[in-house]
Amino acid sequence: xxxxxxxxxxxxxxxxxxxxxxxxxxxxxxxxxxxxxxxxxxxxxxxxxxxxxxxxxxxxxxxxxxxxxxxxxxxxxxxxxxxxxxxxxxxxxxxxxxxxxxxxxxxxxxxxxxxxxxxxxxxxxxxxxxxxxxxxxxxxxxxxxxxxxxxxxxxxxxxxxxxxxxxxxxxxxxxxxxxxxxxxxxxxxxxxxxxxxxxxxxxxxxxxxxxxxxxxxxxxxxxxxxxxxxxxxxxxxxxxxxxxxxxxxxxxxxxxxxxxxxxxxxxxxxxxxxxxxxxxxxxxxxxxxxxxxxxxxxxxxxxxxxxxxxxxxxxxxxxxxxxxxxxxxxxxxxxxxxxxxxxxxxxxxxxxxxxxxxxxxxxxxxxxxxxxxxxxxxxxxxxxxxxxxxxxxxxxxxxxxxxxxxxxxxxxxxxxxxxxxxxxxxxxxxxxxxxxxxxxxxxxxxxxxxxxxxxxxxxxxxxxxxxxxxxxxxxxxxxxxxxxxxxxxxxxxxxxxxxxxxxxxxxxxxxxxxxxxxxxxxxxxxxxxxxxxxxxxxxxxxxxxxxxxxxxxxxxxxxxxxxxxxxxxxxxxxxxxxxxxxxxxxxxxxxxxxxxxxxxxxxxxxxxxxxxxxxxxxxxxxxxxxxxxxxxxxxxxxxxxxxxxxxxxxxxxxxxxxxxxxxxxxxxxxxxxxxxxxxxxxxxxxxxxxxxxxxxxxxxxxxxxxxxxxxxxxxxxxxxxxxxxxxxxxxxxxxxxxxxxxxxxxxxxxxxxxxxxxxxxxxxxxxxxxxxxxxxxxxxxxxxxxxxxxxxxxxxxxxxxxxxxxxxxxxxxxxxxxxxxxxxxxxxxxxxxxxxxxxxxxxxxxxxxxxxxxxxxxxxxxxxxxxxxxxxxxxxxxxxxxxxxxxxxxxxxxxxxxxxxxxxxxx
Numbered sequence: 060x061x062x063x064x065x066x067x068x069x070x071x072x073x074x075x076x077x078x079x080x081x082x083x084x085x086x087x088x089x090x091x092x093x094x095x096x097x098x099x100x101x102x103x104x105x106x107x108x109x110x111x112x113x114x115x116x117x118x119x120x121x122x123x124x125x126x127x128x129x130x131x132x133x134x135x136x137x138x139x140x141x142x143x144x145x146x147x148x149x150x151x152x153x154x155x156x157x158x159x160x161x162x163x164x165x166x167x168x169x170x171x172x173x174x175x176x177x178x179x180x181x182x183x184x185x186x187x188x189x190x191x192x193x194x195x196x197x198x199x200x201x202x203x204x205x206x207x208x209x210x211x212x213x214x215x216x217x218x219x220x221x222x223x224x225x226x227x228x229x230x231x232x233x234x235x236x237x238x239x240x241x242x243x244x245x246x247x248x249x250x251x252x253x254x255x256x257x258x259x260x261x262x263x264x265x266x267x268x269x270x271x272x273x274x275x276x277x278x279x280x281x282x283x284x285x286x287x288x289x290x291x292x293x294x295x296x297x298x299x300x301x302x303x304x305x306x307x308x309x310x311x312x313x314x315x316x317x318x319x320x321x322x323x324x325x326x327x328x329x330x331x332x333x334x335x336x337x338x339x340x341x342x343x344x345x346x347x348x349x350x351x352x353x354x355x356x357x358x359x360x361x362x363x364x365x366x367x368x369x370x371x372x373x374x375x376x377x378x379x380x381x382x383x384x385x386x387x388x389x390x391x392x393x394x395x396x397x398x399x400x401x402x403x404x405x406x407x408x409x410x411x412x413x414x415x416x417x418x419x420x421x422x423x424x425x426x427x428x429x430x431x432x433x434x435x436x437x438x439x440x441x442x443x444x445x446x447x448x449x450x451x452x453x454x455x456x457x458x459x460x461x462x463x464x465x466x467x468x469x470x471x472x473x474x475x476x477x478x479x480x481x482x483x484x485x486x487x488x489x490x491x492x493x494x495x496x497x498x499x500x501x502x503x504x505x506x507x508x509x510x511x512x513x514x515x516x517x518x519x520x521x522x523x524x525x526x527x528x529x530x531x532x533x534x535x536x537x538x539x540x541x542x543x544x545x546x547x548x549x550x551x552x553x554x555x556x557x558x559x560x561x562x563x564x565x566x567x568x569x570x571x572x573x574x575x576x577x578x579x580x581x582x583x584x585x586x587x588x589x590x591x592x593x594x595x596x597x598x599x600x601x602x603x604x605x606x607x608x609x610x611x612x613x614x615x616x617x618x619x620x621x622x623x624x625x626x627x628x629x630x631x632x633x634x635x636x637x638x639x640x641x642x643x644x645x646x647x648x649x650x651x652x653x654x655x656x657x658x659x660x661x662x663x664x665x666x667x668x669x670x671x672x673x674x675x676x677x678x679x680x681x682x683x684x685x686x687x688x689x690x691x692x693x694x695x696x697x698x699x700x701x702x703x704x705x706x707x708x709x710x711x712x713x714x715x716x717x718x719x720x721x722x723x724x725x726x727x728x729x730x731x732x733x734x735x736x737x738x739x740x741x742x743x744x745x746x747x748x749x750x751x752x753x754x755x756x757x758x759x760x761x762x763x764x765x766x767x768x769x770x771x772x773x774x775x776x777x778x779x780x781x782x783x784x785x786x787x788x789x790x791x792x793x794x795x796x797x798x799x800x801x802x803x804x805x806x807x808x809x810x811x812x813x814x815x816x817x818x819x820x821x822x823x824x825x826x827x828x829x830x831x832x833x834x835x836x837x838x839x840x841x842x843x844x845x846x847x848x849x850x851x852x853x854x855x856x857x858x859x860x861x862x863x864x865x866x867x868x869x870x871x872x873x874x875x876x877x878x879x880x881x882x883x884x885x886x887x888x889x890x891x892x893x894x895x896x897x898x899x900x901x902x903x904x905x906x907x908x909x910x911x912x913x914x915x916x917x918x919x920x921x922x923x924x925x926x927x928x929x930x931x932x933x934x935x936x937x938x939x940x941x942x943x944x945x946x947x948x949x950x951x952x953x954x955x956x957x958x959x960x961x962x963x964x965x966x
Contacts, residue, residue, distance in 0.1 A: 091185065094156045094185060095150065095155055097157055099161045104137060107133055117153050123135050160180050160182045161181070163180060182327060185326075186325075187205075190325040191250075192438060197226055201383060204250060205251050208220050209313035211310040217309070219234050220233050221311065225322055225434065233338065234310060239341070242349050246347065247390075249272070251277055252272055253279055253317055279317065284317045286309045286316065289317070302336070307338065332434045343393060347749050350752065351751040355369065355721055372679050373389075373650055373675055374389075377424045378423055378428070381638070381641075381643050395745075402732075403735075409648035420649065423459065423641065429448065429449055430635040432445035432446075432449050433445075433449065433628065433631050443500060444501060446494075446620055450487070453484060453485065460481040476644075479633050480638075487627055493513055494620055495510060496508050503617045517616070541574075544569070558590065560588070563584070651735035656738075661743050661744075662744055662745070672693055673722060674737070675729070675737045693858075695819070701816070702782050703819070707838060709842045712866065714843035717822070719820075721751065728749060746818075747783040748783075750787070751786075752776065753787060765794050777807065780811075788819070808828060812838055826864070842858070844858075869882060869889065
């Protein structure tokens with residue numbers, strides 16, 4: 060967390076005791092509190108005092124000393140200019156903020172002012188986690204949002220959140236209720252969050268601030284969020300845009316104003332490269348709270364990695380912009396059935412034409428990241444490669460537009476994309492292709508990026524600079540023809556520079572008419588005479604200035620091309636958006652085709668009928684292990700009058716309950732983002748909110764136990780779920796005493812059925828709850844099927860009607876490796892508890908077991924076998940799934956059946 064307002068210890072005012080350079084340093088440092096100051100000195104950025112100590116430890120570079128201040132050594136370290144990007148990346152990733160201070164005048168100008176004058180320096184940029192624009196500092200396939208949270212009090216407290224990606228210009232704003240602040244922050248996952256100290260305190264007290272965001276906070280003065288000042292600031296920043304700042308709420312204007320001001324300050328006078336903000340309506344997006352995102356592992360796993368998340372499993376986009384859009388759609392699915400079906404229409408059209416989709420994806424791979432290249436050019440931070448990227452992006456768009464146009468019979472979404480691509484400014488792409496060389500340097504100041512033949516004057520200067528010998532040879536040949544002196548040579552030395560040399564016998568000829576006016580005598584030697592000409596003297600000066608002149612011409616060409624690009628900003632942004640949308644649609648079509656996903660039926664009903672549903676992440680994992688995933692049906696369909704269905708899921712641990720619960724929530728999310736789903740068929744009435752309470756976690760930072768977290772999350776579900784919501788709950792009440800937990804689970808189940816009426820999956824080990832099916836009309840009991848064979852439990856991962864008769868906890872403990880004496884004692888205790896609780900209640904049963912002390916000294920007798928003898932052959936047959944076995948598996952099963960049959964006969 061950063062306190063932007065606080066002065067650092069080493070930001071001291073200049074005084075007479077300071078050297079001019081250190082006085083300048085302290086002045087600049089004081090103006091930029093809270094930042095590590097990269098102070099330009101020659102070819103290095105130097106850091107002093109506490110900044111040097113911090114940077115030295117963070118970067119692993121040597122800490123040295125330079126002079127003294129107030130009797131103490133001045134700590135110093137430095138990084139070379141050419142490697143500054145790598146050091147910046149590391150500092151920003153560690154949570155530091157950097158002020159880049161450059162020399163803003165030529166050192167020669169400083170020398171003219173006197174010997175003690177220092178070169179003028181000033182901060183040209185403030186680098187923070189939320190204001191990055193360079194590709195090597197940014198996540199290529201992820202957004203890098205800077206967010207601003209406003210808290211406005213007038214009667215009630217209102218919140219508004221504005222967020223934008225400085226690298227692309229994408230900007231949004233939303234008014235929020237207090238209870239949704241943490242959920243929206245979790246969805247957006249900003250790299251940096253701007254807020255006031257009062258807002259931070261309010262969020263902390265109400266436990267609305269996600270702990271992971273604390274290091275990303277930037278606390279600013281309350282004045283930054285003044286809504287009246289913000290209105291005028293927005294008018295200036297959005298001049299020319301069809302946006303009226305007064306159309307936003309007071310809180311929204313405050314949040315946007317702080318966001319724009321922060322970006323403007325960080326860029327130090329450069330144009331703010333943010334687009335006109337779009338206002339997000341919470342009613343149009345599926346609400347997914349922070350706990351649910353974590354539980355379902357949408358974009359990252361609960362361990363913090365991306366591998367194993369839903370995003371990593373289904374994101375097949377081929378461009379960086381497409382990946383960012385894909386992640387955004389997954390994080391915020393739609394609730395408008397018409398908009399969802401428009402997306403699904405596009406995916407279905409492409410999924411039905413694999414050849415077209417393959418060609419589109421191949422063309423898309425050639426499309427660079429136009430949005431980020433355009434932003435760098437707008438901030439005067441771009442280079443020739445950015446111009447080349449924009450040209451290549453336009454060319455790719457033209458090719459894609461032609462391919463789509465030739466396909467015909469396109470749904471509305473693809474027609475719109477095709478029209479935008481067809482309108483790509485092809486003339487600009489042609490100009491850039493003519494101007495920019497195939498392998499341009501990173502920075503324009505390095506020169507050498509303009510293609511040969513584009514500018515005649517530049518070609519001439521380059522010829523002088525790099526082809527001097529040929530130019531001089533051509534002049535020598537012409538002078539020989541004019542004078543008819545075949546021994547004439549043009550030579551060069553350090554004293555005379557370039558000169559014409561002829562044998563002494565021909566010197567007189569050059570000093571006579573008609574050559575006398577052309578050749579100027581320089582030197583006479585014993586065997587030769589030396590001359591110069593006005594043309595040769597001019598050539599010599601031009602050769603000396605050639606490199607500098609070439610750089611000046613290239614700089615003018617670069618500025619002209621940048622101006623042409625910026626003049627088409629609106630078209631290029633629309634083009635970048637269209638390319639990203641096409642990438643997402645084609646990626647989802649490819650996903651559907653390669654994994655057997657189907658188009659879901661999405662409408663405004665309360666349907667939720669999944670046939671043959673599969674978990675998209677687990678399926679890919681087991682497939683990699685050569686296994687097949689067991690598909691299951693789920694039908695929670697209901698009516699608007701009565702509400703949705705509610706399934707009570709029982710069964711053993713390791714039986715697949717959590718996977719089954721999660722896969723149905725993931726299928727709903729995928730469907731409403733506009734994707735095909737892993738199922739044989741799916742009919743989903745639009746879900747307004749998804750709630751998932753699966754798995755145990757605590758919140759030690761806020762003093763919450765595992766059970767307390769469970770209750771807080773359950774309370775949020777019961778208070779916020781609606782009839783259109785989808786709720787999945789697992790093991791409610793297991794974190795406290797048996798009767799307490801059972802009563803809480805019982806009441807929660809009744810509330811979901813009677814008060815909320817939502818579609819819900821409720822998994823539990825409280826088998827007593829299954830009796831509620833008699834009184835709750837929309838409730839159904841289902842269980843995870845298992846088989847037992849020779850004391851072993853076989854998990855079938857199938858969902859069937861009915862209720863589990865027990866939990867098989869001891870069998871799972873055995874699989875986990877508990878020692879055999881512990882397992883034996885557990886079996887004995889379980890038997891005693893079950894027998895005695897049947898007539899005396901749990902408390903009396905426990906008391907009876909305690910009479911058997913010492914526990915492990917007591918060896919329970921082997922249980923007597925009752926009923927018919929088990930048939931090992933029949934047991935094995937029960938475990939066989941014919942649809943899932945390979946020919947080799949079938950042969951091995953035959954051998955195993957014969958082996959067991961022979962063993963049974965011998966016994």
